[in-house]
Amino acid sequence: MKKALLCSALLAFGTGAACAGNLLVSVVDKDGKPVPDAVVVVLPANKSAQPKTALPAxxxxxxxxxxxxxxxxxxxxxxxxxxxxxxxxxxxxxxxxxxxxxxxxxxxxxxxxxxxxxxxxxxxxxxxxxxxxxxxxxxxxxxxxxxxxxxxxxxxSDSPWAGKTSAEGVALFEDLPDGPAQVRVWQADQLVDLPLQPHTVTAAPGQLVMQLSVVPRRRRS
Ligand SMILES: [Cu+2]
Known part of the structure; x- marks a missing residue:
């Protein structure tokens, strides 16, 4: 309820600010450069909430x-x-x-x-x-x-909250359930699993940077 009120207040003021439960994850390589085509998986403690768009079947x-x-x-x-x-x-x-x-x-x-x-x-x-x-x-x-x-x-992905990073290396999640969550990143050349990153979803838009320990091979285009 509180969250909904805050959202409508933000919209009413035309701030363009993101609503509650949003999380922007940036994936960067060992050198800090953006990594496209990485998979970001959010594992919220609240497993009952589902994203608006399900992953493709x-x-x-x-x-x-x-x-x-x-x-x-x-x-x-x-x-x-x-x-x-x-x-x-x-x-x-x-x-x-x-x-x-x-x-x-x-x-x-x-x-x-x-x-x-x-x-x-x-x-x-x-x-x-x-x-x-x-x-x-x-x-x-x-x-x-x-x-x-x-x-x-x-x-x-076992969690419905998953996204592939864009050419700019970012994945945006909307309307995540409030509360604790863990964030996982998978990238083909990252052979050693990165530790899960804890994140608490709140009304304020969240931002996370996940860094690989490798520099992935670039694909020829
Ligand atoms: Cu072939």
């Missing part, structure tokens, strides 16, 4: 000019993924638990053979459904048997 991942697009797909556990090969040559997609920075032969994931797209015809998508069990892998590494340089990632 399905996602489409294109193979284009030897890249996975997007490089990082953020979804909910059990999401359905559709792989679309837009290149005229074949790809043989494979997955593995991410974390070692390389493929793990003993814990292989799915494998998809994707025919090259013929000119003038739509690509034939191949589908995969992620494990939806609680505690199922958060980050999955994607690669290609044929093209060793291809790398992509899927992040299935």
């Amino acid at each position: 399905q996602a489409s991942i294109a193979q284009e000019k030897m890249q996975f697009i997007p490089a990082v797909s953020l979804v909910q556990p059990g999401a359905r993924l559709s792989f679309v090969n837009n290149d005229s040559w074949d790809h043989h997609v494979r997955s593995s638990p991410a974390g070692m920075g390389q493929f793990n032969a003993t814990q292989a994931g799915f494998e998809l053979r994707l025919e090259g797209k013929s000119a003038g015809k739509p690509a034939k998508p191949a589908e995969v459904t992620l494990d939806g069990k609680p505690g199922a892998l958060a980050a999955t590494l994607l690669g290609c048997f044929i093209h060793g340089s291809m790398r992509g990632y899927i992040y299935a």
